């Protein structure tokens with residue numbers, strides 16, 4: 393199988409032996425693999441794969457077709473178009489995935505969109521619906537709204553019936569409104585936003601510093617991205633006055649069981665809306681799997697709207 397391999401911070405292509413699925417697993421012939429900030433960090437030596445996943449092949453999400461199933465796995469998975477999160481190793485022509493993490497890609501969804509669904513939509517759904525307990529008619533602020541997770545989060549928040557404020561330093565205001573944002577503003581304009589019940593912080597300290605002054609009573613703030621820094625000057629009186637909750641999480645390091653439970657919630661809550669086109673994966677750019685350097689460079693640029701995805705022809 394063909395793999396993108398991190399070698400001393402360079403991205404190489406290597407041919408490796410294609411693995412066979414063991415108990416509980418399927419083998420996927422990949423057609424698309426999303427790029428995430430975690431891949432950039434891992435390449436720089438800062439974010440190693442959790443135990444049990446390939447140590448030097450990046451990639452946290454993929455889509456493709458099931459080409460082999462483990463001894464105890466339902467053979468009806470064979471041939472199905474699926475997507476999933478993995479702990480690493482997704483940027484390869486073949487990937488082993490636990491069967492209970494698979495999501496069936498709705499008919500008609502293009503390969504690149506399928507490859508960019510899992511990490512963004514599971515992360516955003518987990519943060520908004522499960523951690524922040526976002527409810528219909530509440531006000532939510534999505535900070536870093538024009539990236540892969542942000543464009544998913546705006547749609548999910550709207551899908552849950554919330555009033556959505558999208559914060560972006562990019563010019564993609566019209567696109568964010570088209571996805572369901574009720575208002576869109578630059579981080580410098582956050583002080584004008586009415587108090588919000590939920591904050592999804594995808595940028596980190598630089599934006600959170602601005603947002604903390606806009607919390608409604610009992611607000612829930614969920615931090616899941618740190619591109620804008622991880623150190624905050626926090627006036628604790630804000631938490632006391634609002635009785636707000638400040639929390640955060642990572643998806644990659646969660647247990648097999650936690651990821652299975654999240655996949656099940658997404659199957660129930662989001663896949664029907666993905667199938668009707670009410671939820672869509674925004675694609676900022678696609679690159680062949682054989683051009684990872686160009687794809688990573690594009691991902692690292694500001695101003696993109698949605699996901700960056702590595703694509704490949706379906707392998708046998």
Ligand SMILES: NC(=O)c1ccc[n+]([C@@H]2O[C@H](COP(=O)([O-])OP(=O)(O)OC[C@H]3O[C@@H](n4cnc5c(N)ncnc54)[C@H](OP(=O)(O)O)[C@@H]3O)[C@@H](O)[C@H]2O)c1
Nearest residue numbers: 429536538539540541616617618619620641642643694695
């Ligand atoms: N905790 C988890 O489990 C988890 C899972 C997935 C992702 N994440 C994190 O969530 C964040 C968003 O992920 P993503 O896939 O949506 O990334 P992305 O596509 O690169 O989007 C990042 C967004 O943040 C904006 N941004 C504003 N200021 C920034 C700054 N100083 N540095 C970096 N970005 C800035 C970017 O907008 P501009 O156009 O203005 O650059 C962009 O829209 C990342 O930090 C990622 O590591 C966490």
